[in-house]
Amino acid sequence: MNIAVCIKQTPDTETRIKLTEAKTVDESDINFILNPYDEFAVEEALKLREKFDGEVTVISLGPDRVNSAIRSALAMGADKAVRIKAENIPTDPNVTAGALATELQKGNYDLIFLGKQAIDDDHAQMPALLGAKLGIPAISVVVKLEVEGDKLTAEREIDGAHEIIECSLPAVIGAQRGLNEPRYASLKGIMKAKKIQINEIDAELSADQLQVVEFNYPPEKSPGKIVGDSADAVPELLRLLHEEAKVI
């Protein structure tokens, strides 16, 4: 089975984002990681490879620093990697999707995995965009997947229920937490990943149709309030939740 996994490098969830004076994100002290949802995508690809044989290719777009996220995926066990060179990761998902689709078309992949969304810009558009550009089915927020012959059955989370969808291969799968337990990169895997050459390619990116005007810090959270520490405080708590916080 020939599988591609599209990954993104994102800031660590613990990063305290600092803004520059020009209201852009200051990247200098950010610890970048492999987007956590993409880890589920990589794991699922590796599991299918173990079951059906084949190859897993990791594809990402961005500047040199993105190679470290690619290495993380290789260290988990992926076989090959492609980086589409770009000075920045585009803010418009459509631009990224265009470049990825061009690269994916070359590979004749049976399945294309990716995280259901990136934790930095949270657009969650990539599975659908790729499906549309490649003209193949795309299913996202997938928590369970079975592949048999040239058919797959995917279970996805919807509000209050699970939806079960069948389609034929090739297809795009957006991974959701719960799909699997991503493996840890072993030290052997890390050493092996070092020896794999990342295929770095140039690409023409389309123009951004979306522009980020500026970033702002979220408003500071107001401090919590302790109403009391026994059952006596419940009526007051209810009143405050109702009248002040207006959540009930």
Add this chain to the structure above:
Amino acid sequence: MSDKTKPSFSKALFSGVLLDELVFPYPEMEAEEAEDLKMMQDTFKKFAEDNIDSEKIDENSKIPDEVLNSLKELGFMGLSVPEEYGGFGLSATAYTKMFELFGGVDPSLAITLGAHQSIGYKALVLYGNEAQKKKYLPKLSSGEMLAAYCLTEPGAGSDAAGIQTRAIRDDKNGVYILNGSKIWITNGGIADFFTVFAKEEIIDKNGEKKDKISAFLVTRDMGGVTSGKEENKLGLKGSSTTEVFFEDVKVPIENLLGERGKGFKIAMNVLNNGRLGLAGGSIGALKVLLKEALGHISQRKQFKKTLSEFEMIKEKVAQITIDLFATESMIYLTSGLVDSGEVDYSLESAMCKVRATEISWIGLNECLQMVGGLGFMKEYPYQRYLRDGRINMIFEGTNEILRMFTALAGIQERGQVLRKIGTALKEPIKGYGVLTDYAAEWIKGRISTERIQDVHKSLSTAKVQFETWAKNLHFSAERALMHNGKKIIYREMIQKRLADAATDLYAMIAVISRVDSLITKKGEEKAANEINMCTIFCDQAWRRVRRNLLMVDSNNDKGMSKLSDFIVEEKKYPFEA
């Protein structure tokens, strides 16, 4: 060590020689290894977050088998095994950083991993022959075998040369027969591979029979190896500590490690090596507990202010941070020296161990103090980190022994100039089990220097403080030698002051070098916090140095000794109010 071509910075310091080329610029890890290290750290962090419950490990006095097995599979048992034997061949710097992480996550686990690879199989890596390495290292690296280091005996702790375990060579059958017992052996109950130090009778070149220590590679499956019950300890409860007994163990002669009779040197060099890992683990623990305490003091309010707004709390936070920064600077300067491969670092690694374990102990205690009564409660981690951290000042060379070593090794060079004293000095140093036969010639040709190379202007005050007090350390050491002659080996209170002064000076130069390199890289503005820490630390340090050196000449040592002798004689506190 004699195979090193350059002496240590600190030994030269005692002789009034400032080998600044050894400590500038501040060492930096190669980009490729830094990337590998980050990935290994990420793997461990993720694994720990999902699988390691330190409270439970402490409560059950056991690291779950599944945790150890997973760590074996992931490769964490082979960090210092060279790649050709199935390991990962980490540099001393990367290795120490890994142990900083382990020590922060769970000290019990750190010591289990450390006893295995910092000391358990380290002798094999350093002194093993090809056949021995091929036979055992792949299994040790994969964790199929766990290792333990067996030196200490009931009658031989700090005085390690006094061990009684005996090996009798039986050439006819090609074996040594090993008998004896070792106490407080970390991993004693779970190890299958033991580096054992034992005495054997050797005929020296004059034809005389002599007892000398040799090192042996012993495996549990040789038969006759048993472990005692698990010790009930104050801390590090998850680690295995037992007595290990050897009863008529038949150890094949090919399992003799290194040369016959050279075991003591092997034992000591292994410990020299292991001390950096322990130093790293100690500061790792403090970093984690500081983070915990910061969470509390920035939330908890008293008198309508958060605790972090009170000045006495600020002082604690700042002091812990400065001490961490300075000690970390020493540790990674030293690991950089180790990785450069040609510098004697025995003194520096001893100083790092002493300083790191003590600032960690004080810092952990201050973290507990900052959070008040909550820190005394068992459901919070403060008590556990304190209990776990206490042993660090005792094992792998007590901090007292390491101070004696630091001072005596430092003045040894000058002692040799003063003839007879040199010979007298050599004995105790050897006895303390830390080696020091370094390339003395290297210093001899050097004239004493009073200045180090230029540093960034924002560090110039710190530089002058270092230079001034480095010179004074040299003078004080000379005077101490002149006044005390051979008896200097018994003047431990003076040794302690010289050692502490030297440690502070080494810390100062490490901080200056680190911050200077940082300014070159990032610019003065972005290094503002570090410059501030350098300024404060060097100011604090030179005042300590001054006090210690003044007290080399003027002190109450005689009165203190006399009083102690009296109290010991009385067997209790005899005074009444």
